Amino acid sequence: MQGTIDGYSYGLITPVAGYIMACLGSALGLRCTVRSVRSGRRMPGWLALGAASIGCGIWTMHFIGMLGFKVRETAIGYDGPLTLASLLFAVVSVGVGVSAVVYRGTRLPVLLTAGLFTGLGVAGMHYTGMAAMQMEGTVRYDPTTVAVSVLIAVVAATAALWAAVSVRGLSAAIGASLVMGVAVTGMHYTGMAAFSVQLHTHTTAAAGTGSTAVVLPTLVGALAFLIVAGTIVVFDPLLILGDDEADIDRRVPSARR
Numbered sequence: 087m088q089g090t091i092d093g094y095s096y097g098l099i100t101p102v103a104g105y106i107m108a109c110l111g112s113a114l115g116l117r118c119t120v121r122s123v124r125s126g127r128r129m130p131g132w133l134a135l136g137a138a139s140i141g142c143g144i145w146t147m148h149f150i151g152m153l154g155f156k157v158r159e160t161a162i163g164y165d166g167p168l169t170l171a172s173l174l175f176a177v178v179s180v181g182v183g184v185s186a187v188v189y190r191g192t193r194l195p196v197l198l199t200a201g202l203f204t205g206l207g208v209a210g211m212h213y214t215g216m217a218a219m220q221m222e223g224t225v226r227y228d229p230t231t232v233a234v235s236v237l238i239a240v241v242a243a244t245a246a247l248w249a250a251v252s253v254r255g256l257s258a259a260i261g262a263s264l265v266m267g268v269a270v271t272g273m274h275y276t277g278m279a280a281f282s283v284q285l286h287t288h289t290t291a292a293a294g295t296g297s298t299a300v301v302l303p304t305l306v307g308a309l310a311f312l313i314v315a316g317t318i319v320v321f322d323p324l325l326i327l328g329d330d331e332a333d334i335d336r337r338v339p340s341a342r343r
Contacts, residue, residue, distance in 0.1 A: 089223055089283040090158040093151075093275070100154030101271065104147040109267035110312060111143010112246065116259040117319050119184060119250040129188075137184050139315045140246070141177030142308045144208060144270050148172070148215055149301050151274050159285055160222045164301055168218035172211045173304070179207020180243075187247045201244025208270075209239040212277050223283040231280035235273050242269030 094101065118136030122129045149169075156162070183204030190196045212235070219225075246269075249262040 087159070087285040089160065089221075089285045091281065091283070092156045092158060093278050094154055095156045096154045100150050101275070104150040104274070105267050105271045107150060107309075107312070108143050108147035108270040109263045110316070111139050111141070111146065112266040112270075113259055113263035114312065114315050114319055115140030115143070115180075115184070116250055116253055116262060117256075118315070119188065120254075120259075121319070121322060122188060123251075133185055133188060134181065135315055135318065136250070137181030138177050139312060140184070141173070141180040141211075142311055144180070145173045145176045145211060145215075146305060146308045146312070147267075147270055148212055148274055149305055151271075151278070152215065152219075153301065155278065157221060157223070157283055157285075163220040165218045165220060168214060169301065169304060172215035172218065173308070175207050175211040175214055179204045179210070182207075183243060183247050184250055187251050192248055192251060197244060197248060200247050202240055204247060205240030205243035206236070208243055208273070209236045209277075212239070212274060216277070216281065221283065223285040226282045226284065228280045228282070231276060235277035235280065238269065238273040238276055242266065242273060245269065 115136040118132050118139060122132035122136065183200040186196060186200040186203075213232075216225075246266050249266070253259050253262045
């Protein structure tokens, strides 16, 4: 029996909320990366904060979307360790990519390699999060749609890494984060379109822990982190005094020719 999938059980609430969180994480990450190039010995700390902000934003978008995902004939549970592993995928892959372009610049070979690694990591986050779902059925994915979702992730990651060290000014960062939010959300829902489930003959409650027991506490933690990161960025003295764009251009590796 084919399961009836509803990815928008709360209407537009979950897609819009997820998009906003993806934009917020991207905007914070971009600002942290700009801070890093002027912070001297504090550069690793700012890079880590930026990577965690982007990674948490992407992961939060994914699981807000998952809150609206239902298979009408069966309950869905979540495996806790796999759910947390998906968050780790996002943060680590973004951290490696951002560090590569900050320290090595955005020359094409570096950018493409870092974008590929980060994009595959983001796709890994998505499908690890999907693997955390537990239900009474056999899950299948359409290979073509999966490939398209991975391609979107790689392209989005490459653009995001370029923007991280190339975008200057608050308004430009906001614009870039809005575009990145569209890409991340598009990748998520493309991946979800690849999903189908063949239900078992006798469906019962899912074996894993329910979504409210696993996903909601983790989402609260990720949201709390983004609030803390936003507070750090807002009260950073460099932001209060204003960016010296010429000084940043002299110090970012991507400005080298």
